[in-house]
Amino acid sequence: MDKFLRRKDSSSRTGDEEPSTSVTKNLKKVVKRKYDEDYIKYGFSWCGDETAPRPQCIICGDQLSNESMVPSKLKRHLYSGHPSCANKGKQYFKRCLEQNKKQKKFIKSAVTVSEKALEASYHVAKLIARQKKPHTVGETLIKPACREIVRLMLGPNEVKEVNKVSLSADTVKRRIHDMPSDILGTLIKKLLSAEKFALQIALREIAFSSRTTLH
Numbered sequence: 001m002d003k004f005l006r007r008k009d010s011s012s013r014t015g016d017e018e019p020s021t022s023v024t025k026n027l028k029k030v031v032k033r034k035y036d037e038d039y040i041k042y043g044f045s046w047c048g049d050e051t052a053p054r055p056q057c058i059i060c061g062d063q064l065s066n067e068s069m070v071p072s073k074l075k076r077h078l079y080s081g082h083p084s085c086a087n088k089g090k091q092y093f094k095r096c097l098e099q100n101k102k103q104k105k106f107i108k109s110a111v112t113v114s115e116k117a118l119e120a121s122y123h124v125a126k127l128i129a130r131q132k133k134p135h136t137v138g139e140t141l142i143k144p145a146c147r148e149i150v151r152l153m154l155g156p157n158e159v160k161e162v163n164k165v166s167l168s169a170d171t172v173k174r175r176i177h178d179m180p181s182d183i184l185g186t187l188i189k190k191l192l193s194a195e196k197f198a199l200q201i202a203l204r205e206i207a208f209s210s211r212t213t214l215h
């Protein structure tokens with residue numbers, strides 16, 4: 001309620017003054033609250049900008065505004081949102097936080113590696129298609145060559161990353177097959193939101209892309 005009142009108050013004030021002066025006054029007025037290590041007992045960590053951190057609930061992940069970085073508001077979230085955890089204490093929340101961090105790291109690395117590997121696989125498949133090489137060249141030449149280059153230039157550990165890129169004949173074939181349909185899908189989406197005259201250009205583009213990508 002007080003948040004609501006304060007907002008209303010400041011907006012009515014900015015309306016009365018010239019924009020340039022009100023901006024300076026508002027900047028001066030904004031109090032950036034800092035995170036206190038002690039807030040972990042309310043089940044809160046922080047996220048975002050270090051100069052104006054936002055409280056983040058360790059249990060549900062909710063992010064509150066910087067102005068909610070006060071014990072009363074953090075406590076309110078804990079007691080109303082997670083009453084069963086209200087009396088767990090610092091150690092419990094510290095453990096939860098550690099677990100969250102580990103999980104986040106794990107998920108992040110799993111996602112980025114597989115996404116990169118997938119992207120690399122598509123890029124190589126495109127090269128194979130453009131050069132009109134057999135689909136098997138991915139596993140018989142390109143991948144072994146990449147492994148050698150990476151092993152010598154970066155080291156044996158990095159070779160493991162190269163191994164994640166699937167370049168088997170079947171995969172390459174599938175990727176090449178996927179490409180025109182993907183282009184077609186994108187074009188259909190564009191067409192639905194475009195003007196009629198775009199149709200001719202799009203059809204020409206489809207014909208062109210299937211000529212260059214297929215062999």
Ligand SMILES: [Zn+2]
Pocket residue numbers: 057058059060061062077081082
């Ligand atoms: Zn929460």
